[in-house]
Structures are given as structure tokens and as C-alpha cells.
Amino acid sequence: MTERLRRWSTVVVAGAIVLSVTAAARSAVPGAPAAPRLPAVRAATLHERYEANRRFLAESRDAAQRLDDTSRSQVLDRLAAPDRQFLTVSTEGDGLAVEVFGDLAGADRIAVVVPGSDTTIDTFDELGTKSASLNGGARALYAEMRRTAPGTRVAVVAWLGYHAPRTMSRDVAENGRAAAGGSELREFLAQLRSANATAPVALVCHSYGSVVCGSAVRDLDRASRRQLSGVAVVGSPGMGVASAAELRTDVPLWAGRGAQDWITDVPHVEVSILGRTFGFGADPVAPSFGARHFATGAGGHSDYFLPGSVPLHNLALIGLGRDGQVSHD
Template structure:
């Protein structure tokens, strides 16, 4: 039974959900002024042959530099500095678009020879200006996977702000899902013998659940999730194995697992993904907090890597 303070917190958060539902139709899409960036160069489908990848990485690097110049000309030093780092000679991007908050797909590891690929899908408050934390997790997972694994940090949608009405509704996820499904299909076509796992953090869980039907992945991993927007894994209509984990130090556990269907929107994401009712395979995420699932040396990192490498096949995985 939940403690009295936790029950009070749940009631307060539920009240916040209802309050946000009123704000959704009147708040619109208020956003800070956009930082200008040129349109990306059309490069065609991904080809994982070494020469083709090298050429693609070089072309994306030039696109990032062009976006850096545009940001500097606009007077946005923070964005320009972030883009300058992304344009480094050791960085490898399959895709980049500096417009509308930014889109990117960065590679860690040797995509040409990997037999396991993990695609990371971020949650709220992830963009070009706050990209490094997302990148750091991808790097750590890449180290954990070793030489035969590769990681793609997929920032393929405009993520909602954590403390916003948009983070309580599936609207951003519904827009992002087709792009994720298309990206994974492109990777699968380029490397048909390679096993692909899609790893979905926080609000990214909602994106992955929306994309799950037809997603060409062996595993879908939901971690730090507020809910997937579905009552049961069967509702995702996927052949992938669906996993769920939550660290004991993650505040997301106190978010009410409710879904309110209103005439203008849906608020909340329903069933807790780590509950028996949802039906996912659970893995042990240790004591990590909301942003610590891919931290070096963590239980959650080791167990997520085991899922990617197909060594966690027998139900709940522990340290």
C-alpha cells in the first residue's frame, strides 16, 4: 500500500493532469523564436558500406557547420557552440536538420560491421541545446556493447518540455511515430542481418508505443516511462519483445498512471509499464534516478545492454 505522503503526491499530480487538460487547447504551441538553419541536403537511404557511410558522415558534418554559421549570424551563441561541438571530426551523423528545434541521428560504434544496433529514443527536454546528456548515455551504451554493437542516438522529433501540457498528451508522440518507424525500417533494409533494439526513455516510451505496430525491431525497451498510452502490450500489435524497467530512485513512479479521454485531447498515459497488468518482460534497473539509466557501471546499463545483445531472454533480468 502506498504511503500517505505518496498518496497525497499522486492526488496532487492527478489534479495537475486535469488542470493541464484545460490549458492544452488555449496554450497553443507557444515556443521561443526559432533559430534559423538551412534545409538539409537530401542524401537518400542509409547505406552501411564503409565508403558510403564515410561520405554520408562528411556531408552531414558540412550541414552542421552551415547550421552553426546560421546560428552565429542570428546571435545565438549557445546554439552555435553546441553545433560547433557536433561538427567535430570524430562525430558521425546519419541525419541532421537544424530547423524547428533540431533533428539528428548520431552513430556510436562501427555501423558497417555491427551485428547488434540499439536505437535510442529520448524523452522530454532533449534538443540541440541540451543534446550532450542524451549523447553521453549513447556513448556509455556503446562502450558496454563492445565492438560488435552500434548505437544510434535518434533525436528525430521535437520533444515536449517536461513541465508542459504537451508532455502529458500523446500529440508529440503521434507526430514522431511515423518518423521513427521509417528510420528503423531504413536501418533494417540497409543491414538486414542485424538485430535492432529500440530503447525508449521517459516520453520516448509514448513515441515507441505509437510506432510499435510495424516497427522492424526485435526488442522494444521502455524505461523511466510515465506510461505507454496503452493498457497492455497486446494493444501495441508488435512482434517485438517488449521490456520495461524503472529504477527505485526514479520520480516518474509517482506520476499517476491514468488516462483521461476528453473531447479535445487525451491526458495521461494509462497503465504502468512495469505492472503485471501491462504484461511486458521486466528487467532490474537498480536504484537509478530518472536520468541515470545509461550511467557507467549501473545495473540498468548492464541489463539494457544484455537485452540488446539478446542475452536477457528468460524473463526478468537482475544484476
């Protein structure tokens, strides 16, 4: 075992045995309203879902205010803003939230951003920095796609449809959350077809989100495979497979990693320790993996969606299906 792998294994074992207090999920707000009964996702029901979720968020905010939970009430107040469009919301525990930018039913192209660890309803709008958050990244991608192709109707979905692991927890080194998230993502892609059956859909997967995407893509149904136009992973610890061929899809698979991304130092392996399996397989940016590479510049793990950056522009091109214009390292 190499020294690098030995150090990583030690960290993983420690995380598996001792759970950080940051991994503890928040409890649901006592007295919070019941989740709304929502119609099935269809082009004709999108507005109804947006309005119902907006009311639910406002009622949940008021419940948090009554309990003097200032932090959560401020989060919910931002999410309940009249210009925001949520297909799905849950305030229980770490929460779930699926936000739409643009006209989902009328879009010519759709991109779905799948986030990594530490993404919760509380960090949805800001995770260290605005651009590092799911909302910030999806919003920036939407703006860049519109800037790049002003004549194309686009929509971007910020998809927190799974319970992302915390960085300081054993879950972040295992694939349990990714397997559950992959199942949810497959279901969501089927729902998208009900809202818009013609727009090609690209998956943009960051960090642990790339493990979720790998799990989803491996077992997509035929209709979802036909609608999928591309998959891009950035800052990936692996996709849970040994090569791109194991994903069983003909769509372009893109992989990028910034020069200062700390994920470079994480061994891309699967190891069994104390009866548990840790790691997510081969490195998607390795030549042997079989993915296409795109330029990502000198940024770090949280810099892929920075407005004006090389990686953001390339992700927009992938979302638009303009593969021939994507720049390479």
C-alpha cells in the first residue's frame, strides 16, 4: 500500500468510526406545516407546483420564526421569494429542494446540476461562497447558457433531490447515498419527460454528485437514455465504475478537474476496510477511463461555476450540445 493510500485509508476509517457533529441532520421544525399535495409533474402543472411550494416555504418560515429559529427562517424567507420556482421542497432534516431556472416546459435545452457533499436546504443558496452553492452554480450556468446561445430557450434545474452526505461523515466515502440518489435522479429524469419530452437533457455533476450521476446513468430506462445529451463531471472522486463503458450509454461523457482541486489527492480506488467498501473506482480524468476531457483552468474544488470562468463556459457548451466548441486542456 502506498503512503498516499495509507493516509487516505486512515482518514476513511476514522470517519467510519467517529461521526462528526457536523454530520447530524437538523430536526424538522416543530409545528411546521404539512408538505403540500402536489400534482404530477406535467407541462400544465408546473405553475401550480411552484405556487404550492412557495406557500409551503412561507408557512414553514413563519413556523421557524415562531420558534425563534432565526437561521432557518432566513433561509426559508429567501427560498420563498416570489420569483423562485421550486418543483420539490422538503424542510424535514437537511431538506430537499429542486429549483428551476427558465421555462422548463418550453425549453429547447435542459441542464440538471447535481451537487456534492454538504448541500442541504440551509446551504442551498450559499455554501462558503455563493458560486459554490447549488443555487449559485445553477444560476450561473443558466446565465452562461443564455449568453452563449441567446436564440436558444434554455432551462437549468438545481437538483437537490437526494440527501447529500456531509464531508465529515463516513457516508461521504461510501456509495449508499449515491445509490439512493441515483434512483431518485432516474425518477426525476422520467418526470422531466412528462414536462418536456423533446428537449435534450445534460447532467452536470459536481464532486459526490458525480457518483450519484454514475449510479443513475448505469440503469437509465430507454426513454431517458434517448433524451440524455451528455454528462459532465467536475471535481469527481469517481463514478462508481471502472470505465466509461460500464455506464452503458452512447452520449458524450465529459470530465474536468481544476489544477488546484484537492480531489486530486484522493486515491480513485475501491477498498474494503473493516467489512465496508470505500471509494468510487477509477479516476474519470484518467486517459484509460474513456471520458472526454475539457479545460477547467487553475481553479479549485468550488470554482467550476465561477461567472466568466473557462469551466463554466465549457459546461454551458456541453449543456447546449455544442461539443465541437468545447475547449480542451
